[in-house]
Amino acid sequence: MKGKIADGEARDRLIIWIRRRMAEFGITPEALAESIQYDLDHPALYRDAKGNEWNGLGDAPHWLRAAQNAGVDPDFFRIASPQPPRSADPMVNDTIVDPRQLDLFA
Template identity: 45%
Template structure:
C-alpha cells in the first residue's frame, strides 16, 4: 500500500471512530482481550504456523498429512522432553589432531 492510500485509510478510520465514539484505548483493550482469548497452540510447523486443535484443520497441516506426515509429528508436548542420551559420551572431534588420519580409522600404514 502506498503512503497516500495509507494516510487516506487512517483519516477514514479516525473519522469513523469519532462518529461512533470509539477511542484508541478502546481498540487497544479489545485487541488485548482477543489475544488473551486465543487458545494455546497444540501443533506447530517448522515455519512457525500454529493450530490449537480446535476448529477446521489449517491448510498447512492438511497438506503435510496428505504428503504422508503424521499429525503427531507437529504436536507440541506439554513439557519439554529431555534430550535422548545414548550410552556413549559425545565426542568433539574438531580438536582431535588425528581425526581423519589412518591412525584414527584404525588402519595400519
C-alpha cells in the first residue's frame, strides 16, 4: 500500500481538516445542525442543470429569472417529489435517511 493513505487515516485527516475550517470561519456544530434542519424544513423546489437550487422563499434567484426572461416556464425546473425506495421485505426497516447525514467514510 505504498503511497496510499489507509481509509481510517484518510477519514481522520478529513475530520481534522473540517474542524479546522469550521474554527477558521467560526462555524459551531450547533450552527451546522441548525442549517441542516433548516434545509430539511425548507427543501428545494426548483433546480437547474448546474445544480443551483431555490426553495421558493424570497426573491427568485438570478438563474430562474434569466430563464423566465428567455421564455422558459419555471415549472420546467420544479423538482418532482421523490418517492423514497421501499423494500419489498416487510422485515426491513424503511426509515428514510437524509443522505447528508450518512457517514460516507465508515
